[in-house]
Amino acid sequence: MSDTTARSSVPRLRQVVLDTEDARVLAEFYRELLGLEYLPGDEPEARAEGDDPADWLVLTDGDGARVLAFQQVASLPAPTWPEGPRPQMMHLDFWVSTVDELREQHARAVALGARVLEDGTDDPEEAIVIFADPAGHPFCIFVPDE
Known part of the structure; x- marks a missing residue:
């Protein structure tokens, strides 16, 4: 085909x-x-x-x-990430090229209303920050090691 x-x-x-x-x-x-x-x-x-x-x-x-x-929608309880009574059903992944860019986007996301769920900015194996958006949906911004 x-x-x-x-x-x-x-x-x-x-x-x-x-x-x-x-x-x-x-x-x-x-x-x-x-x-x-x-x-x-x-x-x-x-x-x-x-x-x-x-x-x-x-x-x-x-x-x-x-x-x-x-x-x-009329009602949408936020997921309880990473575990709990309302697990996430999906999340969005975004990437940046460097840890410095990750730090910059971390500050922007929080200023726009995101809440940090886990901050792994300085993780030597995978620099990543996991956020909840204003509705509670989890999303990640990370630096790929590719």
Whole structure:
């Protein structure tokens, strides 16, 4: 089977969707953290004052490709990472090139509203920081050893 045939015969990932009790707050967090943009029409200024809060928002990369979406839900207990009564079902991994960049992104993430779950910045085997985003979803920023 050729690469073209294989590509057209399987589902393709459109975006990763995160459930949240406040879609706008979580979308803004990841928009700032990752330098993404709103899908046209999803920008805060696109909604008139007094409109219902956004229940579905999409962020795109610089080329317009969908990356993350946020779905408003009535209630979503945060996972208890790494163990506990509400284990995580998934998490997002992000990487940077150096430990200095990791330190810089650590400070940015916290300033944007992330909470540190585990700080392994100085771990000689794997420099990594595990965070919870404002909705409680775990995510990591690490320096790959590749």
